[in-house]
Amino acid sequence: MLLAMLYDDMFIRLERARWTLNTDIPFDDIDPSLLSPQWISDLRNICLTELSALYATEMFLRDFYTDIDFCSFVSIWFYEEMKHHLTLRKYLERCGETFDEAELPELRLTFAPGPAIETLTMHFCGEQRLAHWYTAFSEQGPEPVIRKIFKILAADELRHAACYAKYMRRAVANKPEVLPDILKMSLWMMRSTNDAPKHPTTITEPSVVSRLEDPEYVSRMLNWYLPGRDHEAPVQRRILALLSELSGVEIKNLREIPPLVRKLTASKELSPAAA
Ligand SMILES: [Fe+2]
Numbered sequence: 001m002l003l004a005m006l007y008d009d010m011f012i013r014l015e016r017a018r019w020t021l022n023t024d025i026p027f028d029d030i031d032p033s034l035l036s037p038q039w040i041s042d043l044r045n046i047c048l049t050e051l052s053a054l055y056a057t058e059m060f061l062r063d064f065y066t067d068i069d070f071c072s073f074v075s076i077w078f079y080e081e082m083k084h085h086l087t088l089r090k091y092l093e094r095c096g097e098t099f100d101e102a103e104l105p106e107l108r109l110t111f112a113p114g115p116a117i118e119t120l121t122m123h124f125c126g127e128q129r130l131a132h133w134y135t136a137f138s139e140q141g142p143e144p145v146i147r148k149i150f151k152i153l154a155a156d157e158l159r160h161a162a163c164y165a166k167y168m169r170r171a172v173a174n175k176p177e178v179l180p181d182i183l184k185m186s187l188w189m190m191r192s193t194n195d196a197p198k199h200p201t202t203i204t205e206p207s208v209v210s211r212l213e214d215p216e217y218v219s220r221m222l223n224w225y226l227p228g229r230d231h232e233a234p235v236q237r238r239i240l241a242l243l244s245e246l247s248g249v250e251i252k253n254l255r256e257i258p259p260l261v262r263k264l265t266a267s268k269e270l271s272p273a274a275a
């Protein structure tokens, strides 16, 4: 039986959830006097980090060359991430900030091709984490319009995570032996701290964030707006829920992942099909 592309249904769902730049963001209500120079600087860095969708898209289309379904979804993801960049840039321009387009190509990086399943997993975890950060900024931002923007962006990032989850489910259904790689990558991504936060824009060498005006901005913002070690609990809960679903066993914490990976790898080695 021919399976429908995940993209078809996703397109309709995402279209239904979509917001409109000109009518949903009250740019005329922005009160720049409420923003400190530090907030302006941090918002500039977040705005530029959203541009990383450019290089990620190039790599998705290259590394998922034969996966037309996923590449089709990337067209929506790229559009929405660039919309995040545009929304923040318009907000900052209303506050008197300017951006020099000539400096933007600095942020276009290229990396060696990576295994598709690890890329999917890394982005799934990254979107979950970014939604968590943006939710905190939406609660603690100094100005009502930026609080609203972060709330809207956080919801988009969560929807993106849900789309990556769909492609991970499909990958496991088609090829169950990818499960240990998903588990290992998720564990690595979940071992994140405020001083070394893991997101697709921070973990490469060089990374997008390392090329920004203020590469320390993510850590500093996290230490201010999400202090303490346990704030990641909701991120971990959502990632562990997907891992439990994919592996068919309930995974309650990170410590349960390595034994499960060992068990799955050993059973693969013992099975006659693998030999
Ligand atoms: Fe985004």
Ligand SMILES: [Fe+2]
Residues within 6 Å of the ligand: 081, 127, 156, 157, 160
């Ligand atoms: Fe996203």
